[in-house]
Amino acid sequence: MASRISSASKQAELLKDQGNLYFKKERFGAAIDAYTEAITLCSDVPVYWTNRALCHRKRNEWERMESDCRKALELDKHAVKAHYMLGLALLQRECYAEAVKHLEKALELSRGGKPTSYMVEEIWRELAKAKYIEWEVVSNARRKKQKEVREICEKALKEEYEAAVKKLKDKEGKLNDIKQLNDTRISDMSMGEVILIEDDERVDSGEMEADDFQSTVDTSKVSELSRLNLLYKERLQALSEIFNKAGSPDKPAEIPEYLCCGITMDIFRDPVITPSGVTYERAVLLEHLRKVGKFDPLTRADLQPNQVVSNLAIKEGVQAFLAENGWAYKIA
Numbered sequence: 311m312a313s314r315i316s317s318a319s320k321q322a323e324l325l326k327d328q329g330n331l332y333f334k335k336e337r338f339g340a341a342i343d344a345y346t347e348a349i350t351l352c353s354d355v356p357v358y359w360t361n362r363a364l365c366h367r368k369r370n371e372w373e374r375m376e377s378d379c380r381k382a383l384e385l386d387k388h389a390v391k392a393h394y395m396l397g398l399a400l401l402q403r404e405c406y407a408e409a410v411k412h413l414e415k416a417l418e419l420s421r422g423g424k425p426t427s428y429m430v431e432e433i434w435r436e437l438a439k440a441k442y443i444e445w446e447v448v449s450n451a452r453r454k455k456q457k458e459v460r461e462i463c464e465k466a467l468k469e470e471y472e473a474a475v476k477k478l479k480d481k482e483g484k485l486n487d488i489k490q491l492n493d494t495r496i497s498d499m500s501m502g503e504v505i506l507i508e509d510d511e512r513v514d515s516g517e518m519e520a521d522d523f524q525s526t527v528d529t530s531k532v533s534e535l536s537r538l539n540l541l542y543k544e545r546l547q548a549l550s551e552i553f554n555k556a557g558s559p560d561k562p563a564e565i566p567e568y569l570c571c572g573i574t575m576d577i578f579r580d581p582v583i584t585p586s587g588v589t590y591e592r593a594v595l596l597e598h599l600r601k602v603g604k605f606d607p608l609t610r611a612d613l614q615p616n617q618v619v620s621n622l623a624i625k626e627g628v629q630a631f632l633a634e635n636g637w638a639y640k641i642a
Contacts, residue, residue: 322351326358329365338365356386363395372402389420394433397440406444412511413437421592430593434579438639445636449560460553464546471542478534492615562637569628573598573607577638581582583621588612 329344363378400409
């Protein structure tokens, strides 16, 4: 029994190697067949599933890729490639939240292994893209809702202003009716055949009082219209300021300098601090120590890889900034 299992395992490994050869030659269909045979012989080996998933990725077979990655994670929840490719497959289905979760896990696991490996950079790029898309979807929905609410508020202010102006004009109309009635009475008094006019100057004085009355009404009307118009404009301005402030997190701005690596000038992804107190991007610093020399790039002080430690304060600062400013993922 044991010998048969050993024989099956060896055959499965040979099929995996054959699949790898086909993959290098970009014969993805043949590679899938080889990995499938390996899985048939030994279905409990995660790498067979992830290798086949990678072939599905090359053929844009996202559902099959997702299925193989999920199976690989059932066998090994720490499989970096499975988390990574599952995240990519979920992005295709626009399941952004779950995609981000798996990409973040892949990044965490890959950094724990070889922080300078190409996988870390590749995973970060895809994670940043996923985060940006996720933010963009939420941001667009929020801006649309804000636009609708703003239009409702502006309409309400306009209707209130127009109603106040109409009320003022109606009041003016009533006052004009009263004046017209007074003018008619004066006219009747001057033309009446029966009415006695004791003093012509009194009539003249009455006419002057009517003119003064109209002048007062006109001045009051202009003043009130100006006040209503000014109030309307002030409220529109206040409304505009409120909505502009509410929409500020959706508008790209400058990333604070202290959140950026002094070498790459990009926002930190995995910041580390040296004994000299300078913070760098981990992968960039380790690459410098490996290729250029064992010294701090800025202070030139001697520096060994084991002397650098994570700068948790800056890391938390970056996470807080990105949580409030998702647009920065596009720049990253």
